[in-house]
Amino acid sequence: MAFYKPISLESPMPALTLYSSPRACSLACHIALEESGLPFELGQVKVREGQHLNDTYLKLNPWGKVPALQIDDEVLTEAHAILSYIGDLAPSDKHLLPHDPLPRARAHEWMNFLSSTVHIAFRPLFKPHFLISDEKLYPQLQKVGIPNLRKTLKEVDHRLKGRTWALGDTYSVVDPYLLVFWIWSQRDDVVAHVTKMPNWRAHAERIFERPATWQCLNREGVTKDNIADP
């Protein structure tokens, strides 16, 4: 039972440019592209320097967020959508996104959980100004937000129990997406707020052993020395 139509060998490979910012959620797409072996270019958009709001980038992605993937003359946004696209475009022997319905749905279950719940759970710590204007209320926000973050991250750890990779035995586009939030959870300003997550730690250690991971981190200017910087 195959619902997946392989991309024809005759169809030309699209030109791909990924716009990514160091340590941002776009890192997942960067690593997935590197793992896929597909040719791509990297456009660096340093969010901390406000480059996501400059005219050139806003012309490409008026939403002003990373990641964005330029595919020939189209632009695709949202990490979940870009990872799915990379998984489908990658050579099938890479197995970056399952083809069969249930494992494929599991991949989407993970990616949706990561984008809609895990990513957002960091907001009270990282971007309180997106949620409330009065700085005096930040401690109130964090009083609720930090336990929620802790619980959400613990849930990720729980879901990884007994698994080598997010989907079981095979590395997929979900795994580098998990790595992004692991790195965030180990930031100097976060780590004290979260509990031990042994399953997720072991998962992250496995990803750090893959050459593509450090190739991408280093390409974005992230090293072992600065990986936990806020």
Ligand SMILES: N[C@@H](CCC(=O)N[C@@H](CS)C(=O)NCC(=O)O)C(=O)O
């Ligand atoms: N829902 C989007 C979220 C994208 C997003 O918020 N990206 C952050 C970096 S992790 C960003 O561009 N931030 C710029 C800003 O805060 O305005 C996705 O999953 O791709």
